Amino acid sequence: MAIEARHINKAFGTTPVLHDVSVEVASGSLTALLGPSGGGKSTLLRVIAGLEQPDSGTVLISSNDVTRLAPQRRNVGFVFQHYAAFKHMTVFDNIAFGLQIRKRPKSEIHKRVHELLELVHLDQFAKRYPAQLSGGQRQRMALARALAVEPEVLLLDEPFGALDAQVRKELRAWLRRLHDEVHVTTVFVTHDQEEAIEVADTIVVLAGGRVEQSGSPHEVYDNPANQFVMRFLGPVTELDGRLVRPHDIELTTEPEPGSTEATVERVVRLGFEVRVEMRLGEQDAWAQVTRGLAERLGLAPGETVHVRPSSDARTLAIA
Numbered sequence: 001m002a003i004e005a006r007h008i009n010k011a012f013g014t015t016p017v018l019h020d021v022s023v024e025v026a027s028g029s030l031t032a033l034l035g036p037s038g039g040g041k042s043t044l045l046r047v048i049a050g051l052e053q054p055d056s057g058t059v060l061i062s063s064n065d066v067t068r069l070a071p072q073r074r075n076v077g078f079v080f081q082h083y084a085a086f087k088h089m090t091v092f093d094n095i096a097f098g099l100q101i102r103k104r105p106k107s108e109i110h111k112r113v114h115e116l117l118e119l120v121h122l123d124q125f126a127k128r129y130p131a132q133l134s135g136g137q138r139q140r141m142a143l144a145r146a147l148a149v150e151p152e153v154l155l156l157d158e159p160f161g162a163l164d165a166q167v168r169k170e171l172r173a174w175l176r177r178l179h180d181e182v183h184v185t186t187v188f189v190t191h192d193q194e195e196a197i198e199v200a201d202t203i204v205v206l207a208g209g210r211v212e213q214s215g216s217p218h219e220v221y222d223n224p225a226n227q228f229v230m231r232f233l234g235p236v237t238e239l240d241g242r243l244v245r246p247h248d249i250e251l252t253t254e255p256e257p258g259s260t261e262a263t264v265e266r267v268v269r270l271g272f273e274v275r276v277e278m279r280l281g282e283q284d285a286w287a288q289v290t291r292g293l294a295e296r297l298g299l300a301p302g303e304t305v306h307v308r309p310s311s312d313a314r315t316l317a318i319a
């Protein structure tokens with residue numbers, strides 16, 4: 001394991017923020033800490049980085065107990081949402097900074113910074129100042145700067161959080177590719193489930209200061225440990241007292257074993273997909289189907305349909 005946080009407890013004043021949190025991060029993985037705002041993600045990341053001291057518990061990096069070590073002695077790279085670049089230094093000098101204070105030879109610094117500039121696709125921007133970069137370029141510079149000193153682990157706190165949706169999407173794909181190239185163990189904080197599913201190979205769901213579940217994106221999405229995780233990871237609807245993913249609902253015009261009668265209330269086209277809103281007795285439910293199926297079934301408001309979870313659907317009883 002590259003990182004092990006064991007039984008971490010942390011309170012700010014009298015407010016507990018992390019309750020007995022244990023997380024393992026495999027070497028070379030790209031792990032997302034995912035959860036709602038205030039769930040304790042940033043605090044856990046800061047405890048791993050050494051920017052916060054836990055009240056109890058242990059942090060190990062590469063099997064060494066670093067719980068009492070200062071951040072600069074933990075060999076971690078850190079990138080925040082709002083990256084504080086040195087404004088009076090060029091992109092090259094910003095990236096070179098960590099190497100310069102470590103008094104590495106000039107030729108080595110030059111070589112390493114140019115490699116990093118290439119890696120983050122900023123080769124043409126070496127002589128610019130941070131103010132002359134876009135937000136996305138600045139975050140890439142921040143990543144290059146964090147990687148320059150070859151940290152054992154890279155910790156990213158909502159690194160793309162302040163950027164607009166399109167740039168964010170591009171940077172997600174870029175982070176995934178970057179990680180495939182450099183394989184440095186990376187933990188990033190996000191409250192965006194789509195981002196976590198798309199980018200990470202492991203997701204740790206953190207809410208109310210507790211780990212709700214951890215596993216591959218596939219595991220947490222398809223095999224959620226509880227209702228909270230199921231609701232947080234993707235859309236859900238209720239069918240006969242169970243939570244189901246709307247794309248796991250089967251619609252037919254005739255009754256089938258285990259199906260329930262429903263009345264179509266609205267049919268909303270969303271490009272290739274169609275959202276079918278229905279009334280089942282006293283309850284509302286919705287299903288997500290392809291346009292082709294909606295057309296074949298002739299779905300329209302007022303029509304009667306029969307619904308049931310598809311045979312391979314994962315469902316959870318609503319307690």
Ligand SMILES: Nc1ncnc2c1ncn2[C@@H]1O[C@H](COP(=O)(O)OP(=O)(O)OP(=O)(O)O)[C@@H](O)[C@H]1O
Binds near residue numbers: 012017043
């Ligand atoms: N330095 C601090 N002093 C007091 N309370 C704090 C401090 N830092 C965080 N908190 C509180 O701890 C709780 C968890 O915060 P944290 O930032 O870890 O959550 P988060 O999951 O990262 O949320 P977000 O996505 O909004 O950043 C919040 O209720 C927050 O107000």
